[in-house]
Amino acid sequence: MFTSKKHFTTAIIGVLITLSITALVLSLVKIEDVTLPPTVKYGVVFDAGSSHTSLFVYEWDSDKENNTGVVSQTLSCDVQGQGISSYANDPPKAGDSLRECMDKALKVIPAAKQKDVPAYLGATAGMRLLREQNSSAADQVLAEVAKTMQQYPVAFKGAQILTGEEEGAYGWITINYLLESFTKYSPKAHMWLHPEAANIFGALDLGGASTQISFMPKGSVINWNEASKFMLYGYNYNIYTHSYLCYGQNEMLKRLAKELIVESSSGTQVDHPCYPKDYNETISLSSFRTSPCTNQSDSRLSLGVGNVTLQGRGNASECLAAIRKLFNFSACGQRQDCTFDGIYQPPVNGQFIAFSAFYYNFKFLNLTEGQSLAAVREAIEHFCTRSWEDLSSSYPKENPERLPKYCANTNYILTLLLDAYKFNETSWNNIFFQMKVGSADVGWVLGYMLNLTNMIPAEALTQVKGHIPSLWATAVTFISLTLALGLAALLLLLFM
Template structure:
């Protein structure tokens, strides 16, 4: 009986020591040691360009890589109607135009996540011009946009007009993220890693009202006052970026038409070298006074509002000459680090992605497969020589307002890339005309979302039944300690 009591007591004391150790360990448990797996976070960005608006929905895991989310595109939705700057006289319509895409976005985002979705609205060059022309009208349009988005169950973070440099820099981020210049997944290491000796790609964006060039310059030409600086995935980046307002495709058409009119000997019938032969367009002189880009105070422009007819000539060489006059190349003098209009630019280096209107125009001309510069020039010259009857019969599905403008667009792209940005026969092969990488659209919005994930905190951990791990640890420790005291009491009772 004595032996059994001794063995039993020894076992109880061993259990007491074990429970005491467990209680000590649990009392030291920290909150961050008991997290559950990461969850998915969502964000949405509106790209409000000069001619149209698009909505993109992105998602990323809450556990970031070096403080930046690994983001993927979930939805792309094109808003019906023109750019929001067109609603200056009826701002409520700008907000209403977004509803269809907002409804689509909520269909792909889980209901439980919607109120945590960061929603941003960024307007670009079209609204920059409206703000310059009529700032109160621009404010009213943005106010209606904000009012509409705030009706939806998302975390609205503001509607604003972003700068041209921001647009260019975010486009550069998008390109290099999609091409894994910043981070890539290593199947061997089972983790995201920074690529060794990663080469970045330059970004070329052509919109309706502005155009942007962004790249990481090399050599001693770098003017650090003209660079954008930011941190992604734990690394610092410095790039050159510049945005040229009024050098977007739509504003180029207006500026080109105006120059042809003021230089024409006829006041009512003006030859247009870029338009196809037998094509005619009637334009009012008053239309040039609606945009800051056509310089309303130009003394060469007649003050009356008469209509002028532009008559196509299918003149390829004449078109190129007329387009080049839109640039002030003489302002650079003999400087090698200058593009046009006296704007500083270091020499282009590395590979470039040309997207937006760069891509759409060259895609129409079947020039996005890496053709040589000689082939590109020959194709453009041949297209510009065709008549309106020839084009309209061979491209029956193409927008009849867009079709006659491809000649001017193509010559404008050539002038911008070769004469302004100074690509040449050799570096031309480093330009890739693309609009998507995989299933993701190329543009500034993804880069904008990536940069913002640096500031969006990782989602707060979710704990069982809403309790924090420190409370659970304390509760278990208390129960263990109480059990231990009970065992001590039992041992004392047995020995008495």
């Protein structure tokens, strides 16, 4: 009897051990591909504008949505000094100016990823003007920038001068990306979806040397010489975009000063209707030679050595009239599909985001809260009548070089938007002045980075050989139980 029980118990132990070994082998043999989470990728872009340069660091997951990465801004850094075009006479300083911001960028990008980080520098209207004036100097500046960037452990892809149309189109992409016009994330579906009735916004950009307008015209009527085509998140977009070189804020002020001097017969004392009363600014006639926008030969003005003092008069209506003379509206004749200088533009359509200098000037006058056109006009007219003493005491923290120019800048914005682009009392309410959406800056740079992710091959989700978690857990549990039962049977056998 004892021998029979012993044999039975031994048989049980053998069966349990066999089952344990079988489960272990099966768990090891049943290996399948296991998908790992996507890795984070980074990109670095320098925005080399006419008056200053900024750096932006972006990041996105490697599993892209319909070939367009879901990009977010990680860092922004303002480069000290003027724009890189100001270093035409000393190109190495253009490269050196970027170092401080690049050092900051490397602090937010993991060291292990830096060698694979694509880095770009896009230069806009300041460098476009320098290239017109002195192409070899422009090339030297870009070469020094590249030389500096190649010293950093990133995948530098080059420094290039963007066309005005590229600048405008990328600004349009940025706005609609940030406002989720292209795609929205659905927590319920756990995926990105294309909005059924997407509200596509237009873009209005005002820089130091150029200004851009970009939007989707109503219907399909468009002059394809002024169009840009994009595919984003699996959808095609055709937009109208145009850039006006020499119509940026800083170049407008230079052109305005030149015209006032040319038309004046007062010699070295010239009235400036846009400057505050009792404000004086002395400028050198030779300064007009520094830009192609004011360096054209003009028999009415000798661009020799000499100074002229601009005397502020604070006259809003005369300021507006002087600014309108900077535009050649007569070149359009009776055409409604024309802005100025004979440039084609379909009628403005939809809502617009006005950023950069559009925003900064209106923000200073507290005009970014959706005020009516009548209220905007009244506020600008009132500001233009204030004396320099009044303004200086009211805005002690404002840059004294910038403060006297707000009257001219805001009147210029009104002329550009109303007379050139043909917004009116009704469509004015479709313009929103803002510089940020969430924590991201509005501008062409994010759109540039977003579009460039199409050039970076979408990574397949990384796969490794591994155990299916549910099978592995089941096997471990079964093995533990069978071993425990086997141990119990063994103890029972010992004490029988």
